[in-house]
Every structure is written in C-alpha cells, then in structure tokens.
Amino acid sequence: MEYIHYYVLFQNHTDATAMYRSLKSKDMYAQISPTPRELSVCCGVSLLVKGEDVEEIKRIAEEEKLAYLEISGLNNTFDNTRHRYG
Amino acid sequence: MADNQQMWKELGMNLEMHDMLCEVLPGAIGDVFMSQENRPAAMDYFDMVLADVHGLRPSELVEFRKNGGKVFGTFCAYVPDEVIFAAGGIATGLCAGSQFWVPGGERYLPANTCPLIKAMLGARFDKTCPFYRLADVYIGETTCDGKKKAYEILGTDVPLHVMDLPQMKRDKDYLKWADEIKELIAVVEKTTGNKVTAENLAENIKKINVKRKALERLYSLRRNACVPISGTDTLLISQIAYYDDPERFATMVNKLCDELEQRVKDGVSVAEGKKRILITGTPMAIPNWKLHNLIETSGGVVVCEETCTGTRYFENQVDESGTTLDEMVQNIANRYMGINCACFTPNTARADDVIRLAKDSKADGVIDVNLMFCQTYDIEGRSLEERCKAEGIPFLGLETDYTDNDAQQLKTRIGAFIEMLG
Amino acid sequence: MKKYIGIDIGSTASKVCILEEGKDPVFEVLPTGWNSKITAGIIKENLEKRFGDISDAEIVATGYGRISVEYADKVITEISCHGRGGYEMKGEDCTIIDIGGQDTKYINVVNGKPVDFLMNDKCAAGTGKFIEVMANRLGLTIEELFELAKIGKPIAISSLCTVFAESEVINYMGEGRSREDLAAGVIDSVALKVATLVQRKELQDTVIVTGGFSDNEFFAGLLSKKINRNVSAMPNGRYAGAYGAALLAKEKAD
Structure with missing residues (x-):
C-alpha cells in the first residue's frame, strides 16, 4: 500500500541531523x-522522505x-487552507 | 523522541495535557509551513527548532542549569538581553501564542483580557510549556495594564522581577530606563553570582548587535522586487529569535541570507504576482501564524512586520562606543527606548516607522492586526489609518484572537483588501 | 450570445444576475437554506433549464457561500462585487451600506472602484438577522414590522447584543407597550447601529443602501437622519452583489 507521506523516526535529534x-x-x-502524533507519542524531529x-x-x-527507529507511511495531507493553528 | 518525555517529566510538566498540544502542532506546521513551495534550503535549521520546539532548546537549558547556569524568562522586546548574557545567564522567551493555553489563563484572568496574557498564565499554571519550568527568574515589564496585573498572579509561585518601563520619552525617561537596567543588573548578578563588568557587557552588547544585524539583513532582503522568502517563514525566524542562542541564531540567519542574496540575483521569487503587505500591530508569539497564513493564501505576501516579532525587535543597534559600565548601560537604555510601543504617549514615531517601512518595502498595503482587548494598539489604529491614508497607502484594520473560528471572516476581509489593491 | 452570470450566495438569500449583450439584466432570488452547496446546485439546474448548456458562460461567485459554487470560473469577495454592482446601479461614486443577513458592510467607491471597506460580522446587531429575530418575537413578518414601525414612536432598545435586546423587547411587551412603538424601536436601533459602525469612516454625499432592505424608503429615510447624508433606497439593491459579480465576470472576460 502506498502512503502520501513517509517519515523516518529517530530516538533523538542528533540521529535525525546525521x-x-x-x-x-x-x-x-x-x-x-515534526513527528506526526499518529506515528509516535514522543513528538520531536522526524524526516519527511x-x-x-x-x-x-x-x-x-x-x-x-x-541510527533510526523506523520508517513509517502516513496518509496525512498538508492543506494551507485548513486554517487550524493549534 | 523518547528523550523528550523523560525531560518533560523531570521538569514537572503535565504530560497528559501537553500531549494534546503535541497532537495538533505537527498538523498545523504541515499546513502552514510544509505546504509552501520553493522554500529556501537554509530554513532547515529553523524547521528543526520548530519541529522540536519543546525539546531541542529546553534540553540545552537543562544541561546549562545542571552546570549551575541560570535562565531568565522574558516576555517583551524591551528586556535587554545584553545584561543577562553578560552575567553568564541565558535569556529565553516564554510561551504565550496558542489558544491551547487560553482556557487555563481564564481561570485566573477575566475573559476580556488579551489572549497573549491569558495564554501566558495558562502555559505557566497548566505546566504545559517547558520554558516556564526552566526559568529561574521571570523578568516582566510594565508595557500594559493587563500584563502588570497578570505578573502579580504569576509572581506568586516563582521569583519575578518587573522592570518599570517609562510611558513617555522625555530626557528623564531615558535616564529612568537606565536606572531600571541597573536594577536588572543587580537581580541578574544576585541570581547568577556573577558580576556584570565593563568587559563582559561590551562583549555582549556586540553579540546581541550581531544578532540584530542579521535580522536587519534578512528584512532588507525582503524589500527586493523579487521576494526570496515568504512572510510566514520570516515570522517563524523572528519568533525563534526570542528563544535561541544568540550567536548560533545570528550564524544561521546569515547563512540563510547568503542563500537569499543568491536567490535575488537569480530572480527566484516565492511571491510572483502577489500583493506586498506590511503587517503592523501586536506581537505574534509561537505558534500564532494565523494572519501570515491567511494573507499568503489569499494572493498576498508579507514583506515586513512592524511588530515586536518583527522590526521592533531588531531595529537600531546599541552604540558600542561606551567604555564605562554607566555609559554602556545608558547606551543600552537609549537603544531600547527607541522601540515604539503603543504603551507610550505620544507614540507618533510608530506611525513614522510604519510609513517609512511601507515605502522601503514597497508595500502595496498595510494591515494593522491587533489582538482582541489590546486597548493601546486598538486605539492607535485610528490615527495610524489616517496617517497611512494621508500618504496614499491602503490600510486595513483587523482584530482577532487565537481561535480558528474567525478564519473565514478574516479571509473575506483580507481577500477584499487584496482585490482592492489589484 | 455570450452570458455573464453573477451568483451571490448570502447567509439568508442567494441572488443570481444574468447579463446578455443588448438585454436588460435578469435578477433572481432564492432562499439559501441550510446547505449552500445544494443551493448552488439548484441555481445551476435553473440556469440549465433556462439556457441549456451553460459551460461557455462566464460565472463569478461571491457572498459567504461563494466557495460552494464549484462550477464558477472565478470567486470574488462580496466587497468587490457589491462595490461594483452598487456603483453601476447608482451611476456615480458613492458610499454603499449593505445590510445583509449576517453582516453589515460599508464600502466606499471612488472613481468606480472600492477604496475602503468595513464589515461587521461578529455580532448580529445592525444586521438583517436582528430584524428577523425581533419580527418573530413580535409575531410579525418583516414587511409588517416595517409597516408598523412607520406609525410607531420608537422605544429605545439599548442592548448591543441581539439576545439581550430580545429580552429587553420581551420586558417591554410585558409592560404592555404597543407593537408599533416596539417595531419602531427595533428599526430605529438597527439604523443607529449601522450609523455607529460607519461613523468612523468617510461618507460621501451620495449614500446608497443595498441588501435585503435596500428598496425600503422608510429605512433609507431613517438612516439619512442618523448619518446626516442623503441615503437613497435602491429598488434592486439586494442584487447589487450578484450584479457586480456578473459585471466583473464580463470585465474579466473582455
């Protein structure tokens, strides 16, 4: 199954930077x-690839x-007209 | 990142509630930032800071404090970082930019208080912002009645020092602000155990000037006919300025500016055919990107912010020619008294700034945006509109808060304004 | 013959204007209902019934439900459309006061173009919604409310909020005040709120009213007194937005 986005997740930001x-x-x-909530409860940096x-x-x-934890797919979209700011 | 959870726990944060913020923020960042096309590559540093906004810098502050360092939490562009860094302390901004924190603040404040102040108390007392947990002392200032009274509530459970900012700009007020800075030096010295000397102050005046110059360079690049960076991205940088290590921040901004200079040379624009907008008004704290997002998805591009998360933060340098501590303090006072906030009377120099910046940035129009219940800026809106109209600059006044529910109404106004400019 | 169609999906009523070369503009109105997408669909069906295929017509959508008109060639805000349509109807530069179902707008048109505007849409006071709520409370249709208001002596309704104003009216009803005085009070309060909204802005000598009550001479007269300008009622003023949208559709195509 194909996902819209793929994220590489890490233990810490040093690994992410590397x-x-x-x-x-x-x-x-x-x-x-930022790590989408659906993929990890721990926030922090991930890489969109x-x-x-x-x-x-x-x-x-x-x-x-x-080092990385996993590579996960997610069907999320970036919509600049959603206007939800948190 | 597993590291963050542990750190937040040790900081005594309310993890369950903070989790709700972690849940919405990545989506908002995706919509507002990652949906943009053709972003400069050197935004990656700022993306990193943002992606881990409650993890990356806080973890540095945790380390700093483990080694005996002291952290000073600040709320305002008038607080002189120079003296804090001179005493070996670190100054950091504090969270106040999300609707997430507003209900918490309303437990302590009347509902008709500005959202920034409500968010400030909410973030503190809900224990959902690590920076409040990391600050050893909060430095307040008397820039509005709402903040003054809110500091009384904030000060009940943490050391708090309030600087008494003059509200007029007579000679004696400049002297008075220098006195206030001396008092801040005493507080900083007592907290850190380090002396502020002519030597370390001179060094830190230079350091903060370098940071301001980097931002000035960034803003001057936006004046080009070819706009090399979006207003949304620039706003993020201005917001991060309050939190980041000043030297690293300046380096990263300058690195970005190198890339933007090349973009200008190559004619790379992120805003082909868009109307150039100058924003003026109240501060936009992280993660308040609402207006920039609305404008930049309605046919406009923000080319300048005359706000505390914009030019007020970096325009004018501290004179570096002082040799004694007294001279340096007065030079610092003079620079900060040059900021034109609506808490001053009269404050016609702000309108002068807006006109000058609108012309320099070749703005097609000015949008004055004020947070609801910010009385001083709200009142100034009218005279500002008159000044802009007298100069032939189209003007739109908007009032909003941190909620999402007026987005479509704002979009209609902004859309109509941009159509009017066309 | 090329057709230019303006569709103005308002909060209460949806208006359509059809322009054809050499013909007078055709105006239509229908209630918006609860779903503006459905309304937009009904409008499309009506247009197709009338003209057959409309795929070569230039269509501009405006109004609060403008994004629901998926078959529109272009979407333009109601400010630009009302400004354009109001100017065309009046035939000269003017200040336009549009009283809509959920908002009140001020638009200043100079050299045929909107140069300034103001919108009140945070609160129902001074909008058609306020009149609707009060008419219901008094057991009247909106037309009857205006008729009674003409003969009544206005009772001051001081609440700024529609909900509180309704309680105020209920209190007056309890005191046994006359319906015509209450009706006059309601209309007077709307005129006062509109006047308060626009008084910060520049008003030209020529002021027109558009929106649902635009053909109401009585209301225009009342507003004239409150803002000290000559306010004209506009017979087809409720179609100003749709008309402007159709005109802009034509201009974009030309």
Whole structure:
C-alpha cells in the first residue's frame, strides 16, 4: 500500500541531523518535520522522505551506520487552507 | 523522541495535557509551513527548532542549569538581553501564542483580557510549556495594564522581577530606563553570582548587535522586487529569535541570507504576482501564524512586520562606543527606548516607522492586526489609518484572537483588501 | 450570445444576475437554506433549464457561500462585487451600506472602484438577522414590522447584543407597550447601529443602501437622519452583489 507521506523516526535529534546531512549531501529529498502524533507519542524531529527513496535510505543507513527507529507511511495531507493553528 | 518525555517529566510538566498540544502542532506546521513551495534550503535549521520546539532548546537549558547556569524568562522586546548574557545567564522567551493555553489563563484572568496574557498564565499554571519550568527568574515589564496585573498572579509561585518601563520619552525617561537596567543588573548578578563588568557587557552588547544585524539583513532582503522568502517563514525566524542562542541564531540567519542574496540575483521569487503587505500591530508569539497564513493564501505576501516579532525587535543597534559600565548601560537604555510601543504617549514615531517601512518595502498595503482587548494598539489604529491614508497607502484594520473560528471572516476581509489593491 | 452570470450566495438569500449583450439584466432570488452547496446546485439546474448548456458562460461567485459554487470560473469577495454592482446601479461614486443577513458592510467607491471597506460580522446587531429575530418575537413578518414601525414612536432598545435586546423587547411587551412603538424601536436601533459602525469612516454625499432592505424608503429615510447624508433606497439593491459579480465576470472576460 502506498502512503502520501513517509517519515523516518529517530530516538533523538542528533540521529535525525546525521541522517538529514547524509541525505542532503547526496542531493536526496528530505525535509525536517515534526513527528506526526499518529506515528509516535514522543513528538520531536522526524524526516519527511520520498516513498521511492525508502529502500535506498535503509541501505544508506546500514552502510553509514545511521541510527533510526523506523520508517513509517502516513496518509496525512498538508492543506494551507485548513486554517487550524493549534 | 523518547528523550523528550523523560525531560518533560523531570521538569514537572503535565504530560497528559501537553500531549494534546503535541497532537495538533505537527498538523498545523504541515499546513502552514510544509505546504509552501520553493522554500529556501537554509530554513532547515529553523524547521528543526520548530519541529522540536519543546525539546531541542529546553534540553540545552537543562544541561546549562545542571552546570549551575541560570535562565531568565522574558516576555517583551524591551528586556535587554545584553545584561543577562553578560552575567553568564541565558535569556529565553516564554510561551504565550496558542489558544491551547487560553482556557487555563481564564481561570485566573477575566475573559476580556488579551489572549497573549491569558495564554501566558495558562502555559505557566497548566505546566504545559517547558520554558516556564526552566526559568529561574521571570523578568516582566510594565508595557500594559493587563500584563502588570497578570505578573502579580504569576509572581506568586516563582521569583519575578518587573522592570518599570517609562510611558513617555522625555530626557528623564531615558535616564529612568537606565536606572531600571541597573536594577536588572543587580537581580541578574544576585541570581547568577556573577558580576556584570565593563568587559563582559561590551562583549555582549556586540553579540546581541550581531544578532540584530542579521535580522536587519534578512528584512532588507525582503524589500527586493523579487521576494526570496515568504512572510510566514520570516515570522517563524523572528519568533525563534526570542528563544535561541544568540550567536548560533545570528550564524544561521546569515547563512540563510547568503542563500537569499543568491536567490535575488537569480530572480527566484516565492511571491510572483502577489500583493506586498506590511503587517503592523501586536506581537505574534509561537505558534500564532494565523494572519501570515491567511494573507499568503489569499494572493498576498508579507514583506515586513512592524511588530515586536518583527522590526521592533531588531531595529537600531546599541552604540558600542561606551567604555564605562554607566555609559554602556545608558547606551543600552537609549537603544531600547527607541522601540515604539503603543504603551507610550505620544507614540507618533510608530506611525513614522510604519510609513517609512511601507515605502522601503514597497508595500502595496498595510494591515494593522491587533489582538482582541489590546486597548493601546486598538486605539492607535485610528490615527495610524489616517496617517497611512494621508500618504496614499491602503490600510486595513483587523482584530482577532487565537481561535480558528474567525478564519473565514478574516479571509473575506483580507481577500477584499487584496482585490482592492489589484 | 455570450452570458455573464453573477451568483451571490448570502447567509439568508442567494441572488443570481444574468447579463446578455443588448438585454436588460435578469435578477433572481432564492432562499439559501441550510446547505449552500445544494443551493448552488439548484441555481445551476435553473440556469440549465433556462439556457441549456451553460459551460461557455462566464460565472463569478461571491457572498459567504461563494466557495460552494464549484462550477464558477472565478470567486470574488462580496466587497468587490457589491462595490461594483452598487456603483453601476447608482451611476456615480458613492458610499454603499449593505445590510445583509449576517453582516453589515460599508464600502466606499471612488472613481468606480472600492477604496475602503468595513464589515461587521461578529455580532448580529445592525444586521438583517436582528430584524428577523425581533419580527418573530413580535409575531410579525418583516414587511409588517416595517409597516408598523412607520406609525410607531420608537422605544429605545439599548442592548448591543441581539439576545439581550430580545429580552429587553420581551420586558417591554410585558409592560404592555404597543407593537408599533416596539417595531419602531427595533428599526430605529438597527439604523443607529449601522450609523455607529460607519461613523468612523468617510461618507460621501451620495449614500446608497443595498441588501435585503435596500428598496425600503422608510429605512433609507431613517438612516439619512442618523448619518446626516442623503441615503437613497435602491429598488434592486439586494442584487447589487450578484450584479457586480456578473459585471466583473464580463470585465474579466473582455
């Protein structure tokens, strides 16, 4: 099943930063994002990545010993006209 | 992140309630920030701070305090960070920008108090903001009646020092503010156990000036015909300015500005064909992005904020030529007294600022947005409108709070205003 | 023949204006009901019954339910549409006061274009909703309320809030005050609230009323006194928004 968004979750932001830098250095798409509540109760930083890159990211993580908790898909949307601000 | 939960627990936060905030914030950030197209790459640092706004910086403050450091929580652009950092302390902003905290505040304050003040007390007493838990002393100031009385309530369970800000700008008021800064120095010295000296103060005047200059550079880049960064992103940076380490923040803003300069050279705009809007009015504390989001999804782009989360925070530098402690304190006082807040009378210089900034930013129109029940800014709206109209600058006055329920009504007004500019 | 259609989905009534080259504008009105999407659908059916296919018509939607008109080519706020339509109806620069079902608007038109506006939509005072609530309370239709108001001596209704004003009227009814005096009080209070709203803004010598009560000479006369300007009633004023939308549809297409 395909999801709209894929998130890499981490134990801490140091791991998140390391993964982000590695992906960026390879010109891969990654966006720093708050962890959606549906994926973790612990808030904090996650990385939004492209679905087609997920396997490659797993490979890179293994090769470069980059720590992460899991990569999860989520069918959430970003809607700039929802006007719900929390 | 598992680390955060443990830290929040140790800080004595109400985890269950805080969880409700964690539940809504990622969605709002997705809608407001991540939905934007063509954002500068160097926004990643600020995205990181925002994504973990109650984790990243608080964890640094926890470490700092473990080593004996003292944290000072502040609420206002008038509080001079220079003296706090000179004594080896850290100044940080405190939460006050979400509807989430308002009901908590209404347990202590009349409903017809401005939402910022209600949120301030709610965040404190609901124990849902780590920064309130981390501050060793709160530094208040007499910028409005609502805050003055709210500090009395806030001060019942934490050390609180209130600075008496003059409400006029006569020579004696500048001297009086310097005296108030000296009193703050005494409080800071007593709390930290460190002396503020001519040497460390000079160093920190420079440090905070560097931070202000970085923001000035960022804002000047928005004046270009080609707008290299959205108002929404810039607002976030201005909000983070209150919380972040000043040196790191300045470095990150300058890094972003390098990228924006290149964008201007390459003609990369995030606002092709959009109407340029200057916002003036009351502060917009994290996570209050409502107006920017509404404007920037209605055919406008915000090119300047004449607010406390905008130009009031960084315009004018502290004169670095002082050599004695007294001279430096007076120079600091002079810089901060240059901020034009509606708590002063008269305050015509604010209208001068708005006109100057509107012209410099080539604004097509000015939107004056005030938080409900902020009497001083509300009253000033009328004279500001007259000044803008006399200068031929279209003007729209809006009043709002932190709730989402007036979004469509605001959208109609903002949409109509932008159609009018076209 | 190319058609330009303006659709104004208001909170109470939905108005349609059809413009065709060489013909007088056609106006229609229907109640908005509880769902503006359904209303927009009914309008579409009506248009198709009349013209067959409307896919080549230029359609502009406006009003509070404007986003529900999914088949519109463009969405424009009611401020711009009322400004454009009111100006066309009056034939000169003017200040427009629109009294809608849920809001009251001030629009200043200079050189044919809106240059300033103000909206009250946080509160029902000074809107059509207030008149509707009070008419119900007095057991009258809105038309009857206006008729009675003409012969009554206004009783001051001082509450700013519609809910409290209703209690105030109930108290007066308990005291046995006459219906015509109460009716006059209700209309007077609406005029006063509208006057209070617009007095901060610049008023031109020519002021027109649009919205549901726009053809009411009595109300226009009352408002004239309160704001010290010559306020004209507009026979088709309730269609100003739809008319403006149709005109803007034509201008965008040209």
